[in-house]
Amino acid sequence: MEQHSNILKYKHLGIYTQNENVVYMREDCHVCISEGFEALTRIRISNKNTSIVASLNVLNSDMLLPNEIGLSDAAAKKLNASQNDTLYVSHLEPIESLSHLRAKIYNQKLDYSAFNEIITDIVEGDYSNIHLSAFITACAGDRLDIDEISDLTKAMITSGKQLDWNKEIVVDKHCIGGLPGNRTTPLVVAIVAAYGLTMPKTSSRAITSPAGTADTMEVMTNVTLSLEEIKTVVEKEGGCIVWGGTAQLSPADDILIKIEKALDIDSEGQLIASVLSKKAAAGSTHVIIDIPVGETAKVRSSEMAQKLKNHIETVGTAVGLNVKVIITDGSQPVGRGIGPALEAIDILKVLKNEADAPKDLTERALLLAAELIELSGKVEKGKGLETAHQILTSGQAHKKFLAICNAQGRFSKPVLAPYKIEIRAETSGNLKRIDNRKIAKLAKLSGAPQSKSAGILLNVHLGEQIEENQLLYAIYAESKGELNYALEYKNNHNDIITII
Amino acid sequence: MEQHSNILKYKHLGIYTQNENVVYMREDCHVCISEGFEALTRIRISNKNTSIVASLNVLNSDMLLPNEIGLSDAAAKKLNASQNDTLYVSHLEPIESLSHLRAKIYNQKLDYSAFNEIITDIVEGDYSNIHLSAFITACAGDRLDIDEISDLTKAMITSGKQLDWNKEIVVDKHCIGGLPGNRTTPLVVAIVAAYGLTMPKTSSRAITSPAGTADTMEVMTNVTLSLEEIKTVVEKEGGCIVWGGTAQLSPADDILIKIEKALDIDSEGQLIASVLSKKAAAGSTHVIIDIPVGETAKVRSSEMAQKLKNHIETVGTAVGLNVKVIITDGSQPVGRGIGPALEAIDILKVLKNEADAPKDLTERALLLAAELIELSGKVEKGKGLETAHQILTSGQAHKKFLAICNAQGRFSKPVLAPYKIEIRAETSGNLKRIDNRKIAKLAKLSGAPQSKSAGILLNVHLGEQIEENQLLYAIYAESKGELNYALEYKNNHNDIITII
Incomplete structure (x- = not known):
């Protein structure tokens, strides 16, 4: 299709559309006229090395000459x-896997080969946001059976790179979100790596929460490492805590997560495929999955947790992983900070065994580390906790954490945001309820995770006796606009914290 | 939220994004910095009169000054x-109806009030393409029960204007698509209006087909009329054939149809809500729905057709319409032309009773007109066909059609596209099968409906004895690129027409 008449000259426009490929052409350009394009047609743009699919926006101003073509920053970067x-423009060949997408929309069961075609086209960038949203929705709400979840997981594993550590045991952990502040991962990596296990941890950024592990770690160190750099860190320190995106492990997952974020959903099938594909592609062999259960956690009942546990273990076996799922208390946030920098501060307090380190966070991290140590078969059943505890209190975990950060390129201390407002109790009484979702939303409105130092610093826990005017929590923000926006939400919702 | 600091000056950029609201701001503009916006955040833009929601694209070039703001053409038009x-920029308040959307994604049943909130926000333009696609998908594939379809239909009826013709009987018809070339509507309107019934027909443009009635009529007359203009036409001629979009009848439908088109689906619930909401909002009282059934039609089996018929009649009753559904043969295209201008040529031949007028198209139009005449109760059961036939052969229908076109602003004769290629039989034998979907796709690839004169001119029918080298059909296109693209598809698919 690289005919002479479809050649245009690239002009930089500097339009940032996040991840979306957009191409800009004049309505009177010869390619638009001869090929019969219209706005929002999806077309293929190529140079001599590679090609991308982009949505067409048609210009009727002189930002471009008729023989010029513009690209959104994301598209320009992919084409380098x-x-x-000189760029070549052609019609988009039909996307064959859309017939499988339509079949799924109509409730038909898909097999591995169908999922593989869909995931391959998604990774190629051939799906528009409309297609991606339809795929997410068609797979949500119990619309994937257990075979389909396994097949989707397998397709996602093979869609990107797959690591091999040449070790018999490679451990990993994952928490099925929903609990603000519950940032155990950095602690667990530090403890088990100090113990001598291999734990090459790749984490995602926040999906619908105010912080993901990658967001929190980025406050203290570099998390965007190449695969080569990750290997070097893990060989040297036995563990790493990096963002999974650049490692190109299960790259479809990173694309789908953005859409789930826009919809503010996280469905069971996608969740299992997302978690287990990342683990398998990262070369893990033994994995602990933590499901916190609570009225306002992601998983709201023991029954749902049990079902999810069964599905995860079944899919885990199907894709060759040794998975153990544990169900924990999800009735309130864990730790004090909610937001990247505020959570980083909690983590450092725990590692340094400081007097005001959040006890609940410490206990959870020890529990998970203990499970991994036992799952690896290196200590007797029941002895894991003792081992983990000793590594933390001796300072070995802290030392290992700093070593990992330095191996990843730097260690920086977290700082607090410049704008702050303290929220105090309007009445005295017993603290009955903390709404995980609403407190997370408040942290998001304050700017987290984009604003790293924004979020909530929680001062109270369930069951405590509260005095009138006692400090409940503080909101931190990097701009006045965000602080006011969070405050407006707080003023409109009097059930974030319930005191009776 | 109209604070002084959130004021920016509008600069015209001339970026056409089809229907999508996009706002462009400099990354170093004071609003971006103080409010903490990032690319693809959805934000509210207001002037003194009105406001819209738009997706933010961030600029790092000098197309704008830091105190300027740009809008896509669609957004600029809505804000005038x-x-x-001077434009005001503010955070988007939370879209409350998204909680209903998420409930539907998770398979929960929605009631009228939930659908009403969703449809209201959709009409307001608050939903992004990602939200719209999720709504379409969550409602597809039997995921709406009959109550939900009725409630969705009611919500769509009240989302826009509702016409009242001050007549006891106002008739309408609709064909559940899937049959290329089956352009009976203009013929039916001409016949029943000539008979004396009131038929204010508003039609949609193509969803996934190479032409909709509005696309075809636009070749011969104006179809974009204001409500006042429509009323004038109908009062004068008893009927009209216009595009339903500008009439603001069930405006949510026009927005949802664009997404269905991008996904290339048309699900049962949306289909019923779309058709019946348009009819009810247009003030119809008596409606005939035609369901063609065939292996490659939209509805593939009598069983599916019967189920759809029952659902349509149930929902029709629920929203106060007198609906009769008829099931017809959908095994092959109807008429010779497929594409706006080519279908217009067929219509004129039928109206003029020309010797080479397509018989199948004539018969179907007469059948539907007869059903409407009988449904209105103005003639005895069984006498409708005779009446319709007399009106057509006498030339009354032709006269009425031209009068309606002229009342709508003009009558223009259809013209054929400049590029043409004839496809001939490679073998002799019996014509066993015409794939409706593939021949429709071929017409779309040739440029229809955007290129009005593009499409397919079919020369053969099922069951005919074909000689080697006999002309099967011709492909028409307005550009060489499109002709080649259609030809490439034809060469890759040898089962468009099957001769054995």
Whole structure:
């Protein structure tokens, strides 16, 4: 399709559309006229090395000459386009896997090969946001059976790179979200790596929460490492805590997560496929999955947790992983900080065994580390906790954490945001309820996770006796606008914290 | 939220994004910095009169000054923005109806009030393409029960204007698509209006087909009329054939249809809500729905057709319409032309009773007109066909059609596209099968319906004895690129027409 008439000259426009590929062409350009394109047609743009699919926006102003073509920053980066480069434009060949997408929309069961075609096209960038949203929705709400979840997981594993550590045992852990502040991962990596296990941890950024492990770690160290860099860190320190995106492990997952975020959903099938595909692609062999259960956690009942546990273990076996699922208390946030920097502060307090370190966070991290140590078969059943505890209190875990951060490129201390407002109790009484979702939303409105130092610093726990005017929590923000926006939400919702 | 600090000056950029509201701001503009916006955040833009929601694209070039703001053409039009106008920018308040959308994604049943909130927000433009696609998908594939379809239909009826013709009987018809070339509507309107019934027909453009009635009529007359203009036409001629979009009848439907088109689906619930909401909002009282059934039609089996018929009649009753559903043969295209201008040529031949007028199209139009005449109760059961036939052969229908076109602003003769290629039989034998979907796709690839004169001119029917080298059909296109693209598809698919 690289005919002479479809050649245009690239001009930099500097339009940032996040991840979306957009191409800009003049309505009177010869390619638009001869090919019959119209706005929002999806078309293929190529240079001599590679090609992308982009949505067309048609210009009727002189930002471009008729023989010029513009690209959104995301598209320009993927094509590695420089000013005045020659680009070729062609119709998009039909996307065959859309027939499988339509079959799924109509409730038909898909097999591995169908999922594989869909995931391959998604990774190629051939699906628009409309297609991606339909795929997410068609797979949500119990619409995937257990075979389909296994097949989707397998397709996602093979869609990107797969690591091999040449070790018999490679451990990992994952928490099925929903609990603000519950940032155990960095602690668990530090403890089990100090113990001598291999734990190459790749984490995602926040999906619908105010912080993901990658967001929190980025406050203290580099998390965007190449695969080579990750290998070097893990060989040296036995563990790492990096963002999974650049490692190109299960790259479809990163694309789908953005859409789930826009919809503010996280469905069971996608959740299992997302978690287990990342683990398998990262070369893990033994994995602990933590499901916190609570009225306002992601998983709201023991029954749902039990079902999810069974599904995860079944899919885990199907894709060759040794998975153990534990169900924990999800009735309130864990730790004090909610938001990247505030959670980082909690983590450092725990590692340094400081007097005001949040006890609940410490206990959870020890529990998970203990489970991994036992799952690896290196200590007797029941002895894991003692081992983990000793590693933490001796300072070995802290030392290991700093070593991992330095191996990843730097260690920086977290700082607090410049704007702050304290929220105090309007009445005295017993603290009956903390709404995990609403407190998470408050942290998001304050700017987290984009604003790293924004979020909530929680001062109270369930069951405590509260005095009138006692400090409940503080909201931190990096801009006045965000602080006011969070405050407005707080003023409109009097059930974030319930005191009776 | 109209604080001084959130004021920016509008600059025209001339970026056409089809229907999508996009706002462009400099990354170093004071609003971005103080409010903490990032790319693809959805934000509210207001002037003194109105406001819209738009997706933010961040600029890092000098297309704008830091105190300027740009809008996509669609957004500028909705705000009626002129150069240097003052615009106010604010965070988007939470879209409350998204909780209903998420409930539907998770398979929960929605009631009228939930659908009403969703449809209201959709009409307001608050839903992004990602939200719209999720709504379409969550409602597809039998995921709406009959109560939900009725409630969705009611919500769509009240989402826009509702016409009242001050007549006891107002008739309408609709064909559940899937049959290329089956353009009976203009013929039926001409016949029943000539008979004396009131038939104010509003039609949609193509969803996934190579032409909708509005696309075809636009070749011959204006179809974009204001409500006042429609009323004038109907009062004068008893009927009209216009595009339903500008009439603001069930405006949510027009927005949802664009997403269904991008997904290439048309699900039962949306289909019923779409059709019946348009009819009810247009003030119809008596409606005939035609369901063609065939292996490659939209409805593939009598069983599916019967189920759809029952659902349509139930929902029709629930929203106060007198609906009769008829099931017809959908095994092959109807008429010779497939594509706006080619279908218009067929219609004129039928109206003029020309010797080479397509018989199948004539018969279907007469059948539907007869059903409407009988449904209105103005003739005895069984006498409708005779009446319709007399009106057509006498030339009354042709006269009425031209009068309606002229009342709508013009009558223009259809013309054929400049590029053409004839496809001939490679073998002799009996014509066993015409794939409706593939021949429709071929017409779409040739440029229809955007290119009005593009499409397919079919020369053969099922059951005919075909000689080698006999002309099967011709492909028409307005550009060489489109002709080649259609030809490539034809060459890759040898089962468009099957001769054995």
